[in-house]
Amino acid sequence: MNSGIEVVYIVKSAPADIEARTEGILLEQAVELPRSVLRDDFVLNHIVGSxxxxxxxxxxxxxVTISHPEGTAGNDPAQLLNVLFGNTSLQPDVLLEDVRIPASLLQTLGGPRFGIAGIRQAVGVPTGPLTSTALKPMGLSTDKLAAICHTFALAGIDLIKDDHGLADHAFSRFEDRVRACVDATKRAAQTTGRQSLYVPNLIGSPSRVLEQLRFAQKAGVGGVMISPMLLGLxxxxxxxxxxxxxxLLAHPSFGGALRISPEALLGRLFRWFGADAVIYPNYGGRFTYSKETCARxxxxxxxxxxxxxxxxxVPAGGIKIERLSETIAFYGEDVMLLIGGSLYEAADDNALLQRAKSFVAGARN
Incomplete structure (x- = not known):
């Protein structure tokens, strides 16, 4: 048997039933039939795992750890997900905790195109923590969002992204916002001597997302962001x-809708499927991730x-500027700190600029 895909589940069960439950998960994720009716040797030896x-x-x-033969994934990204947690995701007492796949499947998925080194090269910061923020709130006009983008770029923030709630709204059309924010970062660069990256949020149907991507890249954006659990891995x-x-930045929106551990989903699958940076909730903020989860x-x-x-x-979700040193000490140098709300606490535009500059200075020291 050619095994290779190891999946770890947390299963709630009576002790007397756990072996039968485990056998049921094994078969459900492959053949959806009882073992007693399987008569084909190929199916038994090359499809049913252990x-x-x-x-x-x-x-x-x-x-519970189950091994599936590599061939069950069909060398296909969607089928791999189906094998990992297809029908079993419908069972409320099972959680997907971890997954390990062979090198050949990793190469099929391909992983990130740029990674840490590529992002550092793009922003021109070879060492130390990187800085990022989000344009918000939803409802502002394109001109107002571009003005905020210009302020953040003047402050020297490395990466300025759309909030994940910004879409192709009537009050701020996607193409208009991309043109305006790219121009805002270029104008700021003429003053500061360094180029901040503007990163728009891509959202919509698959065909629309591809249109947005092609437009944004042609317009000169520094990166793009998608929410893989909204659009599909x-x-x-x-x-x-x-x-x-x-x-490409990956946002975790809708990532809590399935019973998959953050480590398996954000830490492994997002990277394997191609994200260059992954946003997740930092400990001590608006969400409930622990320090241990964030470290993992x-x-x-x-x-x-x-x-x-x-x-x-990219830890996010309520990081305060006042906790910057603590956060950097926790994560080390290879991190991009995403601070939004703590910057917007500034009383006016000039205070926003000064607070953003303090963010950058704190990350560089």
Whole structure:
């Protein structure tokens, strides 16, 4: 049997039932039939996988590791997801905790095109933490968003992205916003001598997202952002492999809708499918990720021993400027700090500029 895809689940079950539950998950994710009706030798030897381990955790909860033959994924990104957590995702007592795939599948997915090194080259900052912020709120006109973008670029923030809520709205059309914000960063660069990257949010149907991507790259953006759980991980893969010429940020929106651990989804799958930087909720902010989860995510994203480039962790979601030193000490140099709301606490435009400059200075020291 050619095994190779290892999937780790957390399963709630009575101890007396856990072996049968595990067998059921194994078969559900491959053949959707009881073992007793399987008579084809190829199916039995090359499609049906095996149970590697069952580990009791707490009362009524088990860690189960199942191995599927590599061929079940069909060398296809969408089918890989189907094998990992297709029908079993419909079972409310099962969580996908982790996944490991062979090198051949990693090469099929391809991973990031730019990674940490490519983003550093794009922003011209070879060492130290990088800075980023978001244009918001939804509802502002294109002119007002571009003015904020200009302020952040004057302050020297490395990467200025759309908030993930900015789409192709009547009050700020996508193409108009891209042109205006690219121009804003260029005008700021004439004053500061360095170019901030403007990163628009791509959102819509697959065909519309591809239109947006092509327009944005032609207009001279420094990167793009998508939410893979809104648009689909296979679309992320296709964009990276066939269309991308600038770094890509992945936003976690809708990432909590499935019972998949942050480490498996954001730390492994987002990187494997092609993100160059991955945004996730930082500890102590508006969300409930722990320090331990954030540390594991950063380590998974920055790993390089699997043959794929390391990517930037982008902690976000309520980081305060006043906690900048603490956050940098926690993550180290290879990180992009995304601070939004803490900057917008400034009383007026000049205060916003000074607060953004303080952010940049704090990251550079």
């Amino acid at each position: 149970v590697r381990s069952i580990e009791a955790l707490t009362t009524g909860e088990f860690r 296979p679309l992320l893969h296709e964009i990276v492999r066939n269309e991308l010429t600038v770094p 995510l950063a380590a998974l994203l920055r790993q390089s021993d699997d043959g794929l480039p390391p990517v930037l962790p």
